Amino acid sequence: MEVAPVDLTPVDLTRRLAGRVVLVTGAGGGIGRATVARLTAEGAKVAASDLTxxxxxxxxxxxxxxxxxxxAWDSAIAEVQARLxxxxxxxxxxxxAVTKDIEATTxxxxxRSLAVNLEGPFFGLQAGIAAMKARRAPHAAVIVNLASIAGQVAAVPLAAYAAAKAGLVGATRTAAIHCAEAGYPIRVVALCPGFVETAMLEGIAGSLGETEAMLGKLARRQPTGRLGTPEEVAAAVAFLASDDGAAITGEALIADGGFVAR
Ligand SMILES: NC(=O)c1ccc[n+]([C@@H]2O[C@H](COP(=O)([O-])OP(=O)(O)OC[C@H]3O[C@@H](n4cnc5c(N)ncnc54)[C@H](O)[C@@H]3O)[C@@H](O)[C@H]2O)c1
Structure with a gap:
């Protein structure tokens, strides 16, 4: 991959992604919605997709x-490119998330977990690379995979989810180096959030006990003493997706309030 260094000064965050065309999957969810809002605020033209x-x-x-x-990936990307x-x-x-330990997992x-959390983004990598590899833009294209700390450390009540997210980090590294070695101007990165206040985490908490009590317990397990917010994750996504992340590819960035470091 040979993409010339970009001039990073001055950085105007309201224009950092000016005119960039972005496709977000799972955009109806907590992190997805915040990501659409953040990238749009930074000047991107964002296509928001979900099951509906x-x-x-x-x-x-x-x-x-x-x-x-x-x-469906090929038609969605074709539609995004035709329109934006x-x-x-x-x-x-x-x-x-399927909240079951390894013995209970059917x-x-x-x-189901592998299909959504691993095959889905893997297909996205394939379709995204096919669409982006011959681009002539002055900046690299970027694929950001939402993985999880469950792909970095044991997550006992989320056995299938943890396996899928660990697989996604492997797919990220492999795709990043494939693109670099093939000379494609594409960076591929993963982002591993900790416990983030969304419907998904509420569902997990509710499966483990009384929802509010469990959310409080999870919050206290993060050294920052609180849950992460979708907006914080979206800010990290925007950084990775922008030229500010130009040096980063094949990396899984952890954004977990210090959970893994403890
Ligand atoms: N919330 C957390 O604590 C947390 C932590 C680490 C990683 N993550 C990851 O961040 C991402 C966003 O999670 P969230 O917390 O916003 O969850 P969420 O449940 O609020 O949103 C997930 C979205 O994905 C969509 N989705 C599910 N199956 C789909 C499919 N087959 N095709 C298209 N869309 C589908 C859902 O409809 C939903 O809108 C997920 O990949 C999740 O695993 C979340």
Whole structure:
């Protein structure tokens, strides 16, 4: 990959992603919505997708994309490019948590988790690379995969989810080096949030005990003493997706309030 260094000064955050065309999956969820808002505020033209076209303020385009369907990826990216222009950034945000330990996980739980959390973004990597590899823009294209600390350390009540997210970090590294070695101007990165206040975490907490009590317990497990916010995750996504992240590829960035460091 040979992409000339970009001039990073002066940095105007309201224009950092000016005109960049972005596709976000899982955009109807907590982190997805915040990501659409953040990237839009930074000047991007954002296509927001989910199982059904999500109603997301600020999106330049909303569309349906079930990430588990390989062929649907090609039509979604074709639609985004026809309506908004060449794809600059893909955010693989769609995800699904099955709160079961390894003994309780059924074959169907495992398949469902792998389909959404690993196959989906893997298909996204394939479709994204195909769309971005011949680009001529002065900046690199970027694929950001929403992985998790569950892919970094043991997550006992989330056995299938942890396996999928660890796999996603492996796919990220492999795709990043593939792109670099093939000379494609594409960076591929993963972001590993900790416990973030969204419907997904509420679902996990509710499966483990009384929801509010469990959320409090999870918050106290993060050294910062609180849950992360979707906006904080979105800010990290924006950094990775922008030229400020130009030196970063094949990396899994942890944004967990210090959970893994403890
Ligand atoms: N909330 C957390 O604590 C946390 C922590 C680490 C990582 N993550 C990851 O961040 C991402 C966003 O999570 P969130 O907390 O906003 O969850 P969320 O449940 O609020 O949103 C997830 C979205 O993904 C969508 N989705 C599910 N299956 C899909 C499919 N087959 N095709 C397309 N969309 C599909 C859902 O409809 C939903 O809108 C996920 O990948 C999740 O695993 C979340």
């Amino acid at each position: 076209a999500p109603d997301v303020p600020g999106a330049a385009l909303t569309l349906e994309l079930d990430v588990t369907r390989r062929a 222009g060449p794809l600059d950034v893909l955010i693989n945000g769609a995800g699904l 074959a169907e739980d495992l398949r």
